Amino acid sequence: MELDLSQLHRIAAEQGIEAETLDEALAQALKLAYSKTPNAAKHARVELDERAGSFTIWAQDEIPVEPTEEDPRPRPELGEPYDDTPQDFGRVAAATAAQVITGLFRKVADDKIFGAFSGQKGQIINGIIQQNSRDPQNIHVAVGDVEAILPRREQVPGEVYRHGERIRVYVVNVARGLKGPEIIVSRSHPELVRRLFEREVPELASGAVSIMSIAREAGARTKIAVRANTPGINPKGSLIGPSGNRVRSVMENLGDEKIDIVDWSNDPAKFIAAALSPAHATSVRVVSEKNQTAIALIKEDQLSLAIGKEGQNARLAAKLTGWKIGIESVESQAVRSEVSEETEEDNSAASSAE
Numbered sequence: 001m002e003l004d005l006s007q008l009h010r011i012a013a014e015q016g017i018e019a020e021t022l023d024e025a026l027a028q029a030l031k032l033a034y035s036k037t038p039n040a041a042k043h044a045r046v047e048l049d050e051r052a053g054s055f056t057i058w059a060q061d062e063i064p065v066e067p068t069e070e071d072p073r074p075r076p077e078l079g080e081p082y083d084d085t086p087q088d089f090g091r092v093a094a095a096t097a098a099q100v101i102t103g104l105f106r107k108v109a110d111d112k113i114f115g116a117f118s119g120q121k122g123q124i125i126n127g128i129i130q131q132n133s134r135d136p137q138n139i140h141v142a143v144g145d146v147e148a149i150l151p152r153r154e155q156v157p158g159e160v161y162r163h164g165e166r167i168r169v170y171v172v173n174v175a176r177g178l179k180g181p182e183i184i185v186s187r188s189h190p191e192l193v194r195r196l197f198e199r200e201v202p203e204l205a206s207g208a209v210s211i212m213s214i215a216r217e218a219g220a221r222t223k224i225a226v227r228a229n230t231p232g233i234n235p236k237g238s239l240i241g242p243s244g245n246r247v248r249s250v251m252e253n254l255g256d257e258k259i260d261i262v263d264w265s266n267d268p269a270k271f272i273a274a275a276l277s278p279a280h281a282t283s284v285r286v287v288s289e290k291n292q293t294a295i296a297l298i299k300e301d302q303l304s305l306a307i308g309k310e311g312q313n314a315r316l317a318a319k320l321t322g323w324k325i326g327i328e329s330v331e332s333q334a335v336r337s338e339v340s341e342e343t344e345e346d347n348s349a350a351s352s353a354e
Contacts, residue, residue, distance in 0.1 A: 279306035
């Protein structure tokens with residue numbers, strides 16, 4: 001049966017597909033197509049001949065073998081191969097070859113995309129917002145000739161995504177999907193904030209300053225704990241920048257989201273006190289290092305600041321430090337201490353009277 005393999009090999013070579021890869025895929029596809037023809041043999045193989053520009057389907061029939069005492073259920077033997085290429089198989093072969101070529105081209109293109117973006121996982125990329133009426137739950141972001149997906153779960157509450165606007169997104173995952181490479185990006189991921197600061201702060205790139213932890217409630221507030229690795233460097237000042245230009249540049253990419261930058265410490269009490277900023281903690285008492293629980297004492301007039309709107313500040317401080325933080329007012333603590341002392345004095349006086 002005629003099949004212009006030389007031409008197919010040339011077309012494949014232009015796309016970087018090896019002849020052996022094409023031949024293997026083509027043989028498998030032709031064998032599958034043959035198996036669907038009437039009276040197709042169970043055992044068959046496809047032989048491709050590039051010089052002749054043809055292919056042949058060689059079939060073999062099963063020959064029953066008499067059972068013996070040693071082998072009561074013998075496998076049938078295969079007879080001599082014979083040419084079983086269907087007479088009207090040319091049209092099927094041509095369509096099969098076209099499908100194989102198309103499939104291989106798509107795979108090569110998908111592999112290039114996957115290879116290019118797999119190295120971008122965990123990084124920031126720039127794209128252009130594309131609305132898709134057939135997929136209203138997700139935002140499509142065009143990155144060159146490829147569309148990444150910004151799922152609803154990775155979107156920032158209240159953030160508006162307008163068609164045609166440029167946007168910076170964080171690459172969460174790159175995987176092979178049913179329809180090709182699937183690139184998932186995020187606007188709400190805490191690491192987006194880290195990457196934005198790394199673009200603005202040379203001290204982060206050089207390693208002189210490190211971001212130790214991030215706690216984020218996207219669209220509202222982010223807390224960042226920083227540490228200096230080089231003596232004489234102010235880590236908070238490095239992220240804030242001259243006249244606040246560095247942190248302001250990051251915030252421009254995050255809309256109305258506020259950013260608190262605090263000093264990291266390996267002393268839990270100091271770290272927790274810093275994490276509760278902008279409130280000032282008078283003191284922090286570690287209740288249990290094992291269970292990572294602590295109580296912060298805050299002046300009455302700063303309690304609402306320490307807790308934050310709907311508990312946000314306290315919640316982010318707990319995420320940032322990894323500790324469960326109880327917040328109590330200094331004044332109520334003092335009252336309890338006075339009551340406790342008076343009770344002890346009363347008990348002592350009663351014991352003496354007895």
